[in-house]
Amino acid sequence: MTQYAIYPMDVINISQRYKSTHLAWDICGTSTSPASWKAPCNLRLLKTYNFGRQENYYESGHEIGPYNTAMFGTCDANGNKAPVMCEDGQMRVLTFALTHMNGSDFAAFGFNTFVYEEANPVVYTQGTVCYKEGICGWFSNGSRIQQHIHMEVAEGWQFSKYTGSGGQFIMHENINPCDIFTRYAYQSAGGSNGTNGYTFKIVSSGSYPASTTPLVKLHTSSHTAALRKLPSTGADYHLIIPTYSEADILSFRKGFESDGYQWAFVKYTTGGNQVYYGYVQLDPNGYIFLSANESYHYNTTPLFLINPSQSRQPAIRTSAVTGSPQYTLAYESADSTHHYRIMEFLPGFESDGYQWVRVIKDNETAVNGYVQLDLMNWVYISANIQVS
Numbered sequence: 001m002t003q004y005a006i007y008p009m010d011v012i013n014i015s016q017r018y019k020s021t022h023l024a025w026d027i028c029g030t031s032t033s034p035a036s037w038k039a040p041c042n043l044r045l046l047k048t049y050n051f052g053r054q055e056n057y058y059e060s061g062h063e064i065g066p067y068n069t070a071m072f073g074t075c076d077a078n079g080n081k082a083p084v085m086c087e088d089g090q091m092r093v094l095t096f097a098l099t100h101m102n103g104s105d106f107a108a109f110g111f112n113t114f115v116y117e118e119a120n121p122v123v124y125t126q127g128t129v130c131y132k133e134g135i136c137g138w139f140s141n142g143s144r145i146q147q148h149i150h151m152e153v154a155e156g157w158q159f160s161k162y163t164g165s166g167g168q169f170i171m172h173e174n175i176n177p178c179d180i181f182t183r184y185a186y187q188s189a190g191g192s193n194g195t196n197g198y199t200f201k202i203v204s205s206g207s208y209p210a211s212t213t214p215l216v217k218l219h220t221s222s223h224t225a226a227l228r229k230l231p232s233t234g235a236d237y238h239l240i241i242p243t244y245s246e247a248d249i250l251s252f253r254k255g256f257e258s259d260g261y262q263w264a265f266v267k268y269t270t271g272g273n274q275v276y277y278g279y280v281q282l283d284p285n286g287y288i289f290l291s292a293n294e295s296y297h298y299n300t301t302p303l304f305l306i307n308p309s310q311s312r313q314p315a316i317r318t319s320a321v322t323g324s325p326q327y328t329l330a331y332e333s334a335d336s337t338h339h340y341r342i343m344e345f346l347p348g349f350e351s352d353g354y355q356w357v358r359v360i361k362d363n364e365t366a367v368n369g370y371v372q373l374d375l376m377n378w379v380y381i382s383a384n385i386q387v388s
């Protein structure tokens with residue numbers, strides 16, 4: 001069961017935004033006692049740092065405070081690496097790194113003695129308290145920075161931090177938390193900072209309502225695919241998926257990346273049963289989509305939407321390739337309530353070298369037919385994300 005990443009504190013009070021000099025959020029409760037950080041989704045403890053800098057740690061004559069860090073990776077109920085559904089509709093494998101808990105609380109969680117062992121997962125189920133605030137740092141006027149947690153988010157499972165170019169001690173693949181968290185209705189903004197300009201969609205359950213069955217597969221029909229850690233041609237890759245292999249597509253990135261391609265987040269299982277999560281560039285000439293869910297019909301929940309680019313909108317034809325053009329796949333913004341739904345992925349490539357899909361417009365069902373799946377020039381696919 002896929003889960004949402006729920007905002008980790010009962011009240012949303014973000015005292016420091018993400019910026020180049022602070023690649024994290026500082027988040028707080030609303031009282032002087034340490035508020036709890038609750039697992040946004042199932043998490044596995046990956047790494048702890050006890051720097052020996054506790055609440056009585058002094059530097060240049062100031063009491064600075066604790067720098068204890070714990071790092072948690074998204075997982076399933078058994079502690080296996082698993083992606084989480086993020087607020088922007090993307091599925092990601094993530095690591096959360098939390099800093100500043102008091103030494104006594106840090107010890108009480110057992111973090112001082114923690115050593116990661118592959119066979120012995122330490123799992124916190126969604127909603128479980130697994131970290132607390134601490135008092136650390138100074139404002140320029142000399143007053144202490146009160147209870148907070150310095151929270152970093154990174155793509156993938158991370159087992160270490162490093163000193164970045166700006167001197168910040170950060171995780172690799174560090175990302176802005178702004179698109180990650182949904183919230184429950186009761187988690188309103190509070191304290192002196194509130195949401196600090198960020199917005200949060202509301203969900204009624206921590207579980208993502210979609211089926212966990214892979215909905216569509218990627219078949220490397222013509223050439224190999226690099227399974228990358230981030231959706232970018234310059235990113236490191238986990239491995240190369242060989243030709244004639246299949247990967248489960250878990251979500252489609254919205255729109256085109258800077259390389260001009262749409263990317264997908266996929267799960268790939270090797271012949272040796274090793275599971276990898278990562279990103280694949282959707283090369284319309286190299287890969288085919290296979291509809292994995294045979295029972296998919298218009299009457300059931302629509303699974304995939306197709307969106308043309310603003311500048312180029314393809315014809316909807318009466319049949320693939322040679323059918324006469326009857327409609328135009330008109331541009332609808334990602335937030336539009338009207339969508340073209342993919343009814344079917346036609347198998348393989350047609351004579352024009354492209355895969356085709358059958359589509360229908362949801363508010364105008366007469367508008368239906370076949371569209372060339374030119375993922376570089378015409379269109380991109382998005383999953384239908386049911387965030388209320």
Ligand SMILES: [Zn+2]
Pocket residue numbers: 016022024025026149150151
């Ligand atoms: Zn901070």
